Amino acid sequence: MPCQNLGVCLFSASVKTVPNIMKPRVRFAPSPTGFLHIGGARTALFNWLYARHTGGTFILRIEDTDAARNTQEAVNVILNGLRWLGLDWDEGPITADATGPSKGDYGPYFQSQRKENYQRRVEALLSRGLAYEDKGAIRFRMTREPILIPDLVVGDVRRELTDREEVEPDFVIVRSDGEPVFHLVNVIDDLEMNITHVIRGEDHLSNTAKHIALFRAFGVEPPKYAHIPLILNLDGTKMSKRDKGASLTSYAEEGYSPEAVVNYLSLLGWSPKGNREKIPVQDVIDLFDLPQILRHNARFDLTKLSWLNGEYIRDMADDRFHELCIHALAAAGLDTGVYPLDYVKAALDTCKGKFKLFGELAGYAGFYFKENVEIDPQLAKEVFIPENKPRLERLKAELSKLEPFTHEQVGATFGAVAKELGIKTGILVHPARLACCGKPAGPSLYHLMAILGKDRCLDCIDKALDQM
RNA sequence: GACCCUAUCGUCUAGCGGUUAGGACACCGCCCUUUCACGGCGGUUGCAGGGGUUCGAGUCCCCUUAGGGUCGCCA
Numbered sequence: 001m002p003c004q005n006l007g008v009c010l011f012s013a014s015v016k017t018v019p020n021i022m023k024p025r026v027r028f029a030p031s032p033t034g035f036l037h038i039g040g041a042r043t044a045l046f047n048w049l050y051a052r053h054t055g056g057t058f059i060l061r062i063e064d065t066d067a068a069r070n071t072q073e074a075v076n077v078i079l080n081g082l083r084w085l086g087l088d089w090d091e092g093p094i095t096a097d098a099t100g101p102s103k104g105d106y107g108p109y110f111q112s113q114r115k116e117n118y119q120r121r122v123e124a125l126l127s128r129g130l131a132y133e134d135k136g137a138i139r140f141r142m143t144r145e146p147i148l149i150p151d152l153v154v155g156d157v158r159r160e161l162t163d164r165e166e167v168e169p170d171f172v173i174v175r176s177d178g179e180p181v182f183h184l185v186n187v188i189d190d191l192e193m194n195i196t197h198v199i200r201g202e203d204h205l206s207n208t209a210k211h212i213a214l215f216r217a218f219g220v221e222p223p224k225y226a227h228i229p230l231i232l233n234l235d236g237t238k239m240s241k242r243d244k245g246a247s248l249t250s251y252a253e254e255g256y257s258p259e260a261v262v263n264y265l266s267l268l269g270w271s272p273k274g275n276r277e278k279i280p281v282q283d284v285i286d287l288f289d290l291p292q293i294l295r296h297n298a299r300f301d302l303t304k305l306s307w308l309n310g311e312y313i314r315d316m317a318d319d320r321f322h323e324l325c326i327h328a329l330a331a332a333g334l335d336t337g338v339y340p341l342d343y344v345k346a347a348l349d350t351c352k353g354k355f356k357l358f359g360e361l362a363g364y365a366g367f368y369f370k371e372n373v374e375i376d377p378q379l380a381k382e383v384f385i386p387e388n389k390p391r392l393e394r395l396k397a398e399l400s401k402l403e404p405f406t407h408e409q410v411g412a413t414f415g416a417v418a419k420e421l422g423i424k425t426g427i428l429v430h431p432a433r434l435a436c437c438g439k440p441a442g443p444s445l446y447h448l449m450a451i452l453g454k455d456r457c458l459d460c461i462d463k464a465l466d467q468m
Numbered sequence: 469g470a471c472c473c474u475a476u477c478g479u480c481u482a483g484c485g486g487u488u489a490g491g492a493c494a495c496c497g498c499c500c501u502u503u504c505a506c507g508g509c510g511g512u513u514g515c516a517g518g519g520g521u522u523c524g525a526g527u528c529c530c531c532u533u534a535g536g537g538u539c540g541c542c543a
Binding site: 158204437 | 469470471472473474475478479480481482490491492493494501502503504505506535536537538539540541542543
């Protein structure tokens with residue numbers, strides 16, 4: 001079945017031997033709104049995956065025709081977002097400056113710098129009677145016939161005119177203020193940049209008829225199209241700017257790792273088959289192809305992303321783990337720099353695999369990096385009860401004798417004291433944990449106490465005893 | 469209003485005419501255990517509805533319903 005399109009099959013079968021000129025050229029063409037939508041990020045990812053899978057070229061083009069709301073900061077949101085995800089582009093801007101340096105032979109890669117191309121093309125249409133002036137604007141003479149849209153994902157789509165289009169099929173390509181509109185510039189840029197495959201959101205499917213007609217008017221065969229399904233909210237509604245998880249930036253802020261986000265995004269509308277969930281991006285590149293993309297929209301499930309993120313953190317190299325932890329703690333106002341590096345690393349190692357988001361870390365292990373433990377008052381009332389006082393006192397007495405204060409020794413002491421008192425170890429663990437961390441959950445108590453050190457632990461226990 | 473796309477557990481998906489409809493997240497038990505996680509075992513939950521085609525349909529066709537998209541001098 002994947003051989004419906006012979007051209008594509010021949011191509012992917014001999015990817016390494018085809019001449020460069022036949023290699024796919026795909027682009028991600030976002031508008032700098034100051035915001036990178038998670039759906040846009042997925043579109044970028046799919047384009048990138050296809051380019052990397054085929055050995056083609058991934059191009060970044062900035063559609064900044066709307067000068068009013070475009071700023072370098074807004075462009076940087078896009079550049080930084082793609083960089084964070086690891087989606088490197090082969091052609092496109094190097095900086096957010098529209099007049100700045102870029103890489104690739106098809107520049108400029110900012111639409112604001114390509115005006116003369118549009119003007120030239122419009123004049124060509126005008127002179128051939130394919131477009132005409134209408135009250136100061138310029139309209140394209142659109143075909144009245146239905147247009148067949150061959151789509152690599154959806155299949156052949158026959159697009160008829162809507163009732164409104166029946167009344168006025170000719171659409172504006174240049175506004176009366178002289179500014180060319182999206183449909184026009186998008187097509188011209190794709191044409192002039194030799195884009196071979198347009199991979200974009202399904203929201204553009206209906207408009208593709210216009211684009212195909214425009215390509216033909218320019219005397220060029222349109223590229224191949226692949227319209228990918230959209231990402232919706234968990235409740236099935238459209239994900240808008242305000243919805244949780246809509247902004248790519250928020251993922252970095254909340255402590256997701258880019259590998260997890262890329263992995264999760266890959267799984268939306270595409271599947272590696274074989275019941276695989278956590279999958280390295282290189283494997284995705286190897287397996288990815290357009291015809292296997294699903295046709296229905298997907299809903300964004302943050303819970304599953306969190307799970308995946310936890311999986312990535314669990315398997316993360318220590319250095320990177322430490323780095324991301326320290327960054328997350330700093331973002332929460334905890335300066336680890338004032339503690340010895342060995343202490344910091346040892347403390348963080350007790351947390352590895354225990355949380356899903358770096359954003360949780362400060363709450364989980366903040367006690368390591370604070371002078372005083374903040375104890376949950378409600379739990380204190382439940383755990384720091386009079387009957388625990390003699391137990392904790394006995395524990396403290398034994399603990400104070402320990403030398404060295406290792407986690408093995410600490411653990412053995414808890415066991416011995418519990419046995420001596422004829423109680424379960426847990427009876428001692430709960431008040432001791434609350435005394436040391438201020439919370440009911442945390443890293444292994446014995447390890448954490450060893451890292452905190454004897455003096456600090458005894459001090460915490462003293463403070464707890466005062467409350468009993 | 470018209471046009472287009474889509475439809476398997478709550479969610480992401482496997483399935484491409486014959487399956488006890490599989491996996492993952494989430495959820496619920498049990499086990500492990502110094503807390504929380506992790507891990508292990510088990511469980512609840514699904515082919516939107518109706519017609520066809522066929523010996524046989526989640527799989528093919530049609531209709532309905534539902535969801536999404538588009539019809540701008542927005543991108």
